[in-house]
Amino acid sequence: MLSLLVILGLTVLYQVCYSLGFDRIGSLIFQWTHDSTQVKTLKQEIVQLRQELSGISAQDHFAKWARLRRKLDKLSSEYDVVKRDYVLKRQTWTSGVSYGLWATLWILQLVFVLYWMNTPIFYLPHDWFGPLTSWLKISVWILLVFSLQSGSG
Numbered sequence: 001m002l003s004l005l006v007i008l009g010l011t012v013l014y015q016v017c018y019s020l021g022f023d024r025i026g027s028l029i030f031q032w033t034h035d036s037t038q039v040k041t042l043k044q045e046i047v048q049l050r051q052e053l054s055g056i057s058a059q060d061h062f063a064k065w066a067r068l069r070r071k072l073d074k075l076s077s078e079y080d081v082v083k084r085d086y087v088l089k090r091q092t093w094t095s096g097v098s099y100g101l102w103a104t105l106w107i108l109q110l111v112f113v114l115y116w117m118n119t120p121i122f123y124l125p126h127d128w129f130g131p132l133t134s135w136l137k138i139s140v141w142i143l144l145v146f147s148l149q150s151g152s153g
Helices: 002-020 022-033 037-054 062-115 132-150
Strands: none
Touching: 002 022, 002 062, 022 062, 037 062
């Protein structure tokens, strides 16, 4: 009974991961664990400065306009650097989590097949298939685990 529950749990986990996608799962975990407040605050400051700059005439109030323009240019370059670092960190994290999750699931499958390889899923009378009975119980485990998780069974 335990092996049946393990097969079912492993198959459900595998199908959920493949349905959602490993990259999407990695991206969601990154969003939950990493803070992007610095990127958001810089973006808000840039938007606020642009609104303020659009309300000022460059010809009438040149000094104020030039000061705001320099501040906007400085914040924009800082935002570009922070955003680039954030995107690189997110891509690295997402690919690492997705490959790690994929490898973990395949290792779990392999361990499961190797551990319960000699345990029959169902019993066949020895008269039906003769010497092939022991080979059938091993191949049924392998076919069951990998076909259920590939979606073809």
